Amino acid sequence: MTAFTGVILAGGQGSRMGGQDKGLLMLQVEPLYQHVLRRFRPQVNIVLISANRNIDRYQASGCQVVTDSLPDYPGPLAGMLSGLRNSETEWVAFCACDTPWIPNDFVARLWQQRNDAPAVWVKSSLRDHPALALVNRALADDLEAWLLRGERRLMQFLHEHGGHAVAFSDPESAFRNINTPDDLVNEEKCL
Template sequence: MSKVPGVILAGGRATRMGGGDKCLRRVAGRRLIEHVIDRLGPQVAGLALNANGDPARFAEFGLPVLADGVADHPGPLAGVLAGLDWAAAQGAKAIVTAAADTPFLPRDLAGRLMAAAGPSGLALAASPDEGGRVQRHPTFGLWPVGLRDDLRAALEGGVRKIVLWTDAHGAGTALFDSQPFDPFFNINTPEDVEAAEALGAA
């Protein structure tokens, strides 16, 4: 499969960071979203940002800003759906998503997800935790445009947990190494910012 568009998911409310746009916090002198753009951008055929509220606050990045099409902040699946609707309008067959708060995401994310896709075309990223158990990272995925109506119906029916929906469609798993640290390390608290600063300097 050739490159597909990418969507950065930044629609959360960052309650553990005191609210606001977590992706605009700085790590290693740059905002989180800049790290994500630099890593994901070369892997995909164009980028968009899923975020709610005034899109002007992201104008400097020059990306389309896609608001959730489902009310009441139902979570990342709404951002995935917004991305699928955007991609469908461009004639794309799928999208790759990444969370906006992960400054070390893999530089081969898109290719590995495509290689791991299940029969439905879905795939999620995963990595081992400290105990060796595989942990899925459901905001990092390959999502076929052909399933967007099914996803819309699921959201309207109350589904919020990503893996409930992806498991029902037989999503494949792309397993990434978590050494020397997990590339899906994400920023949720001020302490995480400090940890990321240390990792960035390592």
Template structure:
């Protein structure tokens, strides 16, 4: 990959991806991307935000395809119906990505960080790496990896395909194998997952009281 070209890329060279293709086991099987948040299905709400900082948005989904298609964004399905995890959704999206870079975000967060694309792009360019992901630092100094938020060059699709073909599925392990850059940022609500009914209810109660 000609990494020297990374320096010329901008947010117009980034396509956003909302990952909504899982089984949602911690939500009792309820499709997380379709849970109402701010008056819209969660995936639609997030996609509308993500398009403000990218050239376009894709949605990764493996259920309720007809509903997701109504949101007005292309819907990408995994290559098979095995629900092989987020990397399978990322691989399918990389194959359909019309731009050089793919910005990955999960569907179960309450918002997209307003500078997510720019933060990751700067980190990727500074380190001259084809992959960067978020790590947050809390006010107490505790760090936490968030591999669900990542910027990936589409040229890595071959490496990802080989990794999945070997039977591996761990996102962070593959990132580390690619020597991914780590973008360290202060903790923010946009990186908090609402992946249980209790978490969704708690967030909605707080948001509704504002």
């Protein structure tokens, strides 16, 4: 059986949240990343958290925290690079800290439908979700070179390196992410 490392991407600046650390925003009296962790942890062998601030608060979860190796918050690809570099497994699953309702089997479904691709990601009925991905650790050097050239487009990197989307028929709400204060308020109202 294949082992997977899971990485929760929580290293952004939270610019659409007024600079707040998005993973630590409260949803139902619990930090947002904890909702992700609860659904993600059973799907992988170990979970790392990619974060660049509030390290001690993320470490309180019992997960190892990894930081970006590149300065100035270069985006989710930098968190993915840190996850790939710190993984002890060949395959690394990624999930954004602001996607609290991910399916309980999204990693298994990505694995089953990847064919021979070195990277796959979720495609819901409305759009692609490249931060919900399964990536082979062998792409780390190419990813680092991509970032050092100033590239930041996640889906383009995945496409250019042989990746493909995997269609998910789950309700769109399973992939809803919380990007703004209004999104957070609306999510609380829906619960």
